[in-house]
Amino acid sequence: MKSFTIQNINKILKGEIVGNTSNLITAPEQLEAASNTEISFIGNKKYEKYWATSLACLAVVNEDISIEPGENRAFIKVKNADLAMSQVLELFAPPMPSFSTDIHPTATIDISAKIGNGSRVGAGCYVGPNVTISENVTIYPNVTIMDDSSIGKNTVIWSGTVIRERTIIGTDCIFHPNCTIGADGFGFRPDPDRGLVKIPQIGNVVIGNNVEIGANSCVDRGKFSSTVLGDGCKIDNLVQIGHNSKLGKFCIMAGNSGLAGSVTLGNGVIIGGSASIKDHTTIGDGAIVGAGSGVTGDIEAGKTMLGYPAVEAREALKQWAILKRLVRDSNK
Incomplete structure (x- = not known):
């Protein structure tokens, strides 16, 4: 399980810490459902009223917050709590599905297709004639890419x-x-x-x-x-x-x-x-x-x-x- 201190999280958000908590943060959660080891978010003043009954020990909030965090609880003030939330979610995100090999042996790839460096093609995929797949493309199992198509680098294509x-x-x-x-x-x-x-x-x-x-x-x-x-x-x-x-x-x-x-x-x-x-x-x-x-x-x-x-x-x-x-x- 991932866990971070308030300082670890603020190193990424570069906000202002108000208050303090000694609890390690183990997950993000909504205010109403959070436990005392979880971080939440207050992106609008109308949600401030839920902080008093929330168990969250830490919240990412906008700079205009009008309440105090309380004992062993803290806020990280940022310009935009909603945008900061995306950074926190990335921090806690589980790993993506893994590939045992870059090109699965059951994938059918036409001899004329071009696959860029670092690209991965999952089981059961079909890549047709004259298809061009650039670098670092991820194609999950059972994707079909028909003739003469081109896929730009870093693109992710999910199954089906x-x-x-x-x-x-x-x-x-x-x-x-x-x-x-x-x-x-x-x-x-x-x-x-x-x-x-x-x-x-x-x-x-x-x-x-x-x-x-x-x-x-x-x-x-x-x-x-x-x-x-x-x-x-x-x-x-x-x-x-x-x-x-x-x-x-x-x-x-x-x-x-x-x-x-x-x-x-x-x-x-x-x-x-x-x-x-x-x-x-x-x-x-x-x-x-x-x-x-x-x-x-x-x-x-x-x-x-x-x-x-x-x-x-x-x-x-x-x-x-x-x-x-x-x-x-x-x-x-």
């Missing part, structure tokens, strides 16, 4: 992921279990003689650097060009990104949200959980779409949209207040 042909992936990416990159876009047209005719999807997917895609999410390839995810995008589990969509840098999509085909997101766009975006829609830089919203038209940069169909947040709140009054009045 399928990367279809001609996909281009940047450096330092993470693909969680069973996500699918580069499947056919959803394209059909009615024909009186043949019913629904499939439109061939001959494009690809291009993914930038430091992109993370959650479990069971899908990024469809373009119809005749590329579906693009810019640097730093973070995609949650169970997300659908339709063909020919273009995401700028540092976009966030929460679970169960979806983009139809040919949607364009600017830089820093946030899509809330279960939100859906109509095809051929453009959402400007920094815009926010609230959870469960349905976007049917373009959104200007910086706007916050709510509701179904989505309208500007202030307008949505007015509408909801009016509906609430109508219901209340009808019940009198």
Whole structure:
């Protein structure tokens, strides 16, 4: 079991220690559930009230904390407790699954594929013709990487992921279990003689650097060009990104949200959980779409949209207040 003194932890956080504890810190935990050998976090003043009943001996807190730690308890004050929390979690993180050999003997790797130095390929993987895997890539068991794809250095691909042909992936990416990159876009047209005719999807997917895609999410390839995810995008589990969509840098999509085909997101766009975006829609830089919203038209940069169909947040709140009054009045 890992354990650290308060001084060990602060050496990493470089914060200000207030109070002191002689207890060794054995794990991070939520305030309400922590024991007297565990570290917790207060990232918002509304959670200060839970400190009095918590057993945690140490908390990482923001600089504006308004309470004292108490006897044999301490705070480490930092500028941003939420960011500091990520450093503490890394400190206590258990080791990643191990490889007994860099290239497992049951992996099937085409003779034309190139595997960079320090890369590891797990059991049951398939790496197709002309695939290029850069340095220090980790591919866990039962991953499929199809023809002519390229994977940037330091990327991690978890089990069950399928990367279809001609996909281009940047450096330092993470693909969680069973996500699918580069499947056919959803394209059909009615024909009186043949019913629904499939439109061939001959494009690809291009993914930038430091992109993370959650479990069971899908990024469809373009119809005749590329579906693009810019640097730093973070995609949650169970997300659908339709063909020919273009995401700028540092976009966030929460679970169960979806983009139809040919949607364009600017830089820093946030899509809330279960939100859906109509095809051929453009959402400007920094815009926010609230959870469960349905976007049917373009959104200007910086706007916050709510509701179904989505309208500007202030307008949505007015509408909801009016509906609430109508219901209340009808019940009198």
